[in-house]
Every structure is written in C-alpha cells, then in structure tokens.
Amino acid sequence: MTSPTQLPTTAQFERIDLDPTSWLDYAESWLSPDVADALLADLLANQRWEACNIVVAGREIPQPRLMAWAGALPYRYSGLTIEPRQLDPTLAALNDAISAVCDVPFNHVMLNRYRDGRDRVAMHADAERELGRDPVIVALSLGAERRFRLESKDKRRTRKQLQLAHGSLVVMGGACQHRWRHEIPRVNQLEAERVSLTFRVLRGPPGWRPADWTDRRPRPPQSPESDPKSATAAR
Numbered sequence: 001m002t003s004p005t006q007l008p009t010t011a012q013f014e015r016i017d018l019d020p021t022s023w024l025d026y027a028e029s030w031l032s033p034d035v036a037d038a039l040l041a042d043l044l045a046n047q048r049w050e051a052c053n054i055v056v057a058g059r060e061i062p063q064p065r066l067m068a069w070a071g072a073l074p075y076r077y078s079g080l081t082i083e084p085r086q087l088d089p090t091l092a093a094l095n096d097a098i099s100a101v102c103d104v105p106f107n108h109v110m111l112n113r114y115r116d117g118r119d120r121v122a123m124h125a126d127a128e129r130e131l132g133r134d135p136v137i138v139a140l141s142l143g144a145e146r147r148f149r150l151e152s153k154d155k156r157r158t159r160k161q162l163q164l165a166h167g168s169l170v171v172m173g174g175a176c177q178h179r180w181r182h183e184i185p186r187v188n189q190l191e192a193e194r195v196s197l198t199f200r201v202l203r204g205p206p207g208w209r210p211a212d213w214t215d216r217r218p219r220p221p222q223s224p225e226s227d228p229k230s231a232t233a234a235r
C-alpha cells in the first residue's frame, strides 16, 4: 500500500484554457517517479481488474480496456451499470490527497487499465446527471505516456491534445464535460501498460438529477474577450 505521507496535497498546475468557460489544469510531475512506480505496481497487483461490456447502438460490445469502480454508489454510463467496491486504503489515501489538491470532496474513483496501445477510451464526455452541472473530474496517470485528445462539441470541432506523463494529474473543469469530449486514442506498437484513476463527485445513484437540471446548458455570460460566434455555436 502507498503510504499517505508520500502523497503531496498540493500540485504545481499549468492552466490550459479550452474556451471562455472550460479549462484543464495539468501537473506533469505530481508524483515523484519512485512513488509513481510503487503506486503503479501496487494497483496492478492488488486491484481486481474487470472486463466490462457497454451497449453501443443496441449491441453489447467489450470495452477495450479493463476497469473497476470504487466508492459507495453504482455508476451508469453507456448502458453499463457498474457496482462499486469499497475505497481500499490505497484508493482512500489517493482520494484524500487529490481532494485536498483540488479542494473538491471526491467520493468515487474510476480505475482504467490500458494493457497496451490497443486499449483505449473513445471520444465521450462524463456528463451523467448524477455528476451534476460542470463537474470537476481529475485523472491521475501512471505507466506508459498516452495522448489525451479533446474535441469541442460545437460545429467548429476544435481540437486540443496533451501527453499524460507518469505521475501526472489533469483536472477537467468548468464546462469541459458539457462543451467538450475527450479520448485516449489507440497507438501502434506500444507494449507498455498505463493505469488511470479518475476521481469524481457522485451526487446520487443512477437516475438522480439536480433539482435545477435542464438538458440544455444556459448561455454563458459574455465577456469582452469571448467570441460571440463561438458562444452561439456552442448552445
């Protein structure tokens, strides 16, 4: 188990603005290489990694990666309801440290294991109602460096990308889940494994929704530097 005392409770973030309302914060070296190596070995050896199916266009297909879900509540996405396991001491220590770093009381962790470059996650947004409006979601990356690609949902389809380093944290914030999608694309000739842990605040069980939820996002406040065409296209 990774000792909680080895986990920093602050991080040096670089801010990457995606649009006037959506941003990423990236900390390339949140964990030292030694701590990141030990944590990766611990997670590979001690977590129960599951192959889960999702439903796409009415057909059940295997997800191209292994995963697990930890916290108190089940999570439902893409036709899959995944039952939770308890946060074990390693996951609880990480959850506490990353909650302190971001000043957000995370309560659930999704674990993804990309066995090699063929494993991936397709373009999607984590916009389930149970996460509430504008959820902050943080990913800790361990192991092989992989490309993180984002694409805006408006008709411009603006693209951004960054490489996620071993021991790094990336925070998706603001309207990121409502205005952008993200993916970890397949890469050729990569044999090394990668594990990512994404920390989320789940506000209720599957089907829960905030009292003020509407399926359309209110128009963002206009700022002098915002581009009016982009604000219109994003609605």
Ligand SMILES: O=C(O)CCC(=O)C(=O)O
Pocket (backbone or CB within 6 Å): 110, 112, 121, 126, 139, 141, 164, 182, 183, 184, 196, 198
């Ligand atoms: O592996 C990652 O860094 C991203 C995972 C992801 O997109 C997700 O859990 O929603």
